[in-house]
Amino acid sequence: MKIIIFGCGQGGQTLGNLLSASVRLLAFADNNPQTWGKEYEGIPVISPAQIPQMDPDLVWIAIKNPAAASSVLSQLQDLGYTGPVQNLSALLDQIDFRLATIRLLAKEIRQRCLPGEIAELGVHQGASARELNRLFPERKLYLFDTFQGFPEKALAAEAERNPSVRWKDAFQDTSVSQVLEQLPYPDQAVICAGYFPDSLPSAPPRFAFVHLDPDLYESVAQGLRIFWPLLVCGGVIFVHDYRSLQFPGAGQAVKEFCRKHRLTPLPLPDLHGSALLVKQSEDS
Ligand SMILES: C[S@@+](CC[C@H](N)C(=O)[O-])C[C@H]1O[C@@H](n2cnc3c(N)ncnc32)[C@H](O)[C@@H]1O
Structure with a gap:
């Protein structure tokens, strides 16, 4: 499975460490232009506009703030990404x-x-x-x-x-x-x-x-x-x-x-x- 993690801060980095070996992390996407073109642990950080062309099987939203996470959901739709989305903060509300x-x-x-x-x-x-x-x-x-x-x-x-x-x-x-x-x-x-x-x-x-x-x-x-x-x-x-x-x-x-x-x-x-x-x- 190919995935993209939206958010390259604390949540995204934590999720990156938790992925199983069968998951391929294509990129981190982030709304902060200063992160674009950088790498985290060898994985590129891209602009959200690049998500659809990378054709992931799943996008994880790794943003803790619930309001910011839900605005990313609409952002993904506006960008034309129609695939499945998972939310890290919903998971971490129940798992510690x-x-x-x-x-x-x-x-x-x-x-x-x-x-x-x-x-x-x-x-x-x-x-x-x-x-x-x-x-x-x-x-x-x-x-x-x-x-x-x-x-x-x-x-x-x-x-x-x-x-x-x-x-x-x-x-x-x-x-x-x-x-x-x-x-x-x-x-x-x-x-x-x-x-x-x-x-x-x-x-x-x-x-x-x-x-x-x-x-x-x-x-x-x-x-x-x-x-x-x-x-x-x-x-x-x-x-x-x-x-x-x-x-x-x-x-x-x-x-x-x-x-x-x-x-x-x-x-x-x-x-x-x-x-x-x-x-x-x-x-x-
Ligand atoms: C993140 S909170 C603790 C959270 C808590 N363990 C919980 O589960 O919700 C940090 C606390 O450390 C206390 N603290 C930090 N340095 C301290 C010090 N030198 N002496 C006493 N309290 C300190 C602060 O007052 C604050 O209440």
Whole structure:
């Protein structure tokens, strides 16, 4: 089957990685003229007007914004493309590779009776915390967040490193009580509110699984520095946004940490890319 992916951003790149060997990716199409004539992983980026002449069997719309995706649908019709169309954002509304991996990892940790508690840095309204709490009902869940949005300090460091990140006011719409209401076992939650790492308890426990989802370079770097020594042998740090185009600092922090500790991050094919760091020995 010959396909074209419409959208060469994060969604298109993710979909490109997920294709099976029997699918031939002819091209990425994009409405941004600056991308035309370029290549991504050896695949050309074309103008949408070229789609009909390439005669694909299927066009995938890989654009997350629902309004933009539906305007691409009419654009395809106007261009004279009458073949089948699939929508990545409709698929990703129901399928979550990140959560699937966390569920499978939780099973491994439980079956191997790995000791240690669970932590999350970057909680916001508690969507992933709820899942962690459900998967590990017998373990404490340490939740680190300002619960008031990105901390000024981490944002200032990000502005110097990645001036393109413009999410200053994001994630302020939350509170500790709102998060606790989400959790199936709220008694297991240990709320660590405030700027991380200042919010670290004075005698932190060892952890079996740590979910790092604070988006910014400084926060991910601090998270890795603090949690790696606290991880039990065989424990896992799961870092979200490893290949994010919106938050490049997360990937930068992981790469630096892995170079320093001679680790190979295991990349996952979820939308913003996650990376797994498994602690093989106490001295790694
Ligand atoms: C992407 S959100 C977390 C999303 C959440 N995991 C979910 O599933 O919906 C990122 C969160 O990280 C928090 N954050 C980032 N850096 C932080 C730091 N250094 N200390 C405390 N909170 C931080 C922000 O306040 C924000 O709530």
